[in-house]
Amino acid sequence: MIQLNSEAPTLQSGRAAPDTSAVRPRRVLHPSLGIVLVLAGLEPVTTHAQIAPDQANEIRNAIGNRVEALAVLAGDYGITGGDFRTTGKFEGSETIDAEMVVTKLGGAGDFGMPRPVGGIGVGWQGRLQGNMGYIEATNHLHSPLLEGDINTFKEYAVEFGGGARFWVSDGLSLAPTVLGIYGHTSSSYTANSPFMQANFVRAIDMGLINWSVDTWTLRTAVNIQYLITWDRTRIKLSSEPTYYHTESFNSSNANLSLTGDSESIATTVDVDIPLGVELFGHELRSGGGFERNDFFGELRTGLNVDHIDEIEGRVVLDFLNELWKVQWIGVSASYVWGTSFTGWTAGLDVVFRF
């Protein structure tokens, strides 16, 4: 026989899903990310030369990669963000002086209690995921041909979709999801170099600069998650292979249209530790984790990174079943690094559980 005391149970009633995944607003980020320059590869023989057709095609391909990367980076909740700094480890002779501000708000979570699927011992929950994001990236170009030029990208993106999580045991679950991302990308170019001043109008006509494009992206993924409870500590291991297909459907320039395919695999370890002490009437919890995002296809070339690693720590107060659907409120910080940059995030950490 085990006894427990509970005050005013009628004031604490509610339902809570028995897993740790939750709708979680992404931190508002203020990053700067060095992305390899679309136009930096332009190398005509002399500064009087014009942009050759094959060069234009090459640039357009690079723009396509960039647009897909920006749409996914801004629109997808699953891709990590951060306050990035370039490390200069780019290929070739180009150097990057770039600043990028990313603001993201979104979440992903399973809702309700698992319901049985037939009589096969499998439970399922609905899953929703959504995000909205804005990126403003300013690239100061440093190459013999384009020295002093400034290229600015802006990206608005919205993502929404869902799926279901299937529990095959108390710890192991799989969640296939289908989502759509709408993205609007625009480019604005300031020509200070003699070459681009001479070619400015032609570059606009060719759709290389000062363009805008609307895109849609189909995102399909399977989240594979394993939950371990050790004493009161929760350890979540997950992997999420994701496929993206992006196409443009509206463009300011007839020469600019794109279609692209990318893949990513997010591998995550998260530890959630109750500390057994209360602050302001709520239990303190600590935790953190490691996440690695591997990129493939045009996402890799557009961002010019093979993978992004992120290590996160947090201190939060437990509000679960005490304040609406809030699971915790606290602060968190993370360090992010990749092939060609490092970065960090810090901010308010609020998690909801439905």
Next chain:
Amino acid sequence: MQSVDPGARTLALTPRQGVTRTYQAGAQVQNLDRIRVGDTVRATVAEELTVYVLRDGELPGPGGMRQTIASDARVLWVDPSYRLLMLRYPDGRDETLKVPLGVKLGEMEAGDDVVIRPLEVRSLQVQAR
């Protein structure tokens, strides 16, 4: 409000959902003599939940004796990490409780029986008469 005894400082309350239980009025509850049967009140109450782990449907007692218990609810689900205990009452209603620190929820599991013992009323406010 089903009944009130100001002398004994006891109250019998029926919640919107659930069964009538009799509570002792806490020291902080005053003016009990103004409470009438039939009043609708908002009450903060303390209750003690006892979770019984049954063996073969019966409760092991001292000396090997077995006894049956009248269960008020059944454990539906336990989250020891976030100190949550979900109960299902006989009328099908579910309720999730946040239990205090120190309660060993890890020793409970779905299917355990629960007995609820009313303790005291800690605050009382008449809503309608």
